[in-house]
Amino acid sequence: GSRDGMCVGSNWKLYPSSNDNHSDSNVELLSQSGWISAPQSISPTAGGTSSIILRATDFAGYTSNPQNWSIYLDLAPPTIQTSINSTFLTINATDNCSLGYQLVQWETLGGQSSGWAMYNQTQISIPLPFNGSIVRATIKSFDSVNNSDTTITNWVNTLGSNPQSY
Numbered sequence: 001g002s003r004d005g006m007c008v009g010s011n012w013k014l015y016p017s018s019n020d021n022h023s024d025s026n027v028e029l030l031s032q033s034g035w036i037s038a039p040q041s042i043s044p045t046a047g048g049t050s051s052i053i054l055r056a057t058d059f060a061g062y063t064s065n066p067q068n069w070s071i072y073l074d075l076a077p078p079t080i081q082t083s084i085n086s087t088f089l090t091i092n093a094t095d096n097c098s099l100g101y102q103l104v105q106w107e108t109l110g111g112q113s114s115g116w117a118m119y120n121q122t123q124i125s126i127p128l129p130f131n132g133s134i135v136r137a138t139i140k141s142f143d144s145v146n147n148s149d150t151t152i153t154n155w156v157n158t159l160g161s162n163p164q165s166y
Contacts, residue, residue: 002145006049007074007097009145013041014069018056025058030066044073072097077149078141084153086161089124093141100142109134109155116140132160 001012016027016038029038030053044050049072056064078095093099106114106127114127126135136155142148 003071004098004144006070007072007145008044009147010073010075012071012073012145013043014052015041016054018064020056020058023059025056028055028057028063029053030055044071047073047075074143074145074147077147078143080139080141080149080151082137082139082151082153084137084156086157086159087126089126089137089139089153091119091122091124091139091141095143095147098144100144100146102142103140105138106130107136107138126158131158133158134161 002009003012016029018025018027027038028035029042035055035057038054042052044052049070052069052071053066054069055066074095074097076096078093078099081092083090089104091102091104093102102119103116104119104124105116108130110133112130112133114130134155134157137153138150139153140148140150
């Protein structure tokens with residue numbers, strides 16, 4: 001699963017293993033009731049911060065120093081705020097871990113649409129083929145562990161789309 005620093009996604013798992021040069025060994029997990037045999041894979045059970053503490057024990061009874069993984073299970077998608085005017089789309093996305101990237105798709109009132117384009121900047125010019133139309137944008141924002149959210153802007157007149165009299 002996805003991991004970025006201490007942030008992990010909902011599908012993240014830790015697969016513990018151990019070895020010993022002189023005998024067989026196994027991995028133990030520190031639980032509320034003490035050290036127990038570790039399962040084949042370990043996942044966080046609730047959103048937020050938690051610790052996974054493991055140690056190896058060999059058949060002679062020797063134990064390794066405990067190894068601690070502090071993790072933050074990020075279940076929340078990024079928050080997206082947008083503003084659009086006749087020339088620019090501004091995207092302000094935030095996340096409780098870190099942002100990944102944004103995808104933007106443009107659409108005209110007449111039904112023409114673009115493909116998805118990846119952006120990392122916050123201010124995007126309305127693409128030239130859509131200038132002169134009434135447009136809106138669909139924005140998908142992804143965080144570093146692949147949570148996502150989507151928002152759609154209001155329709156806006158671009159330069160050249162307003163009626164003119166001569």
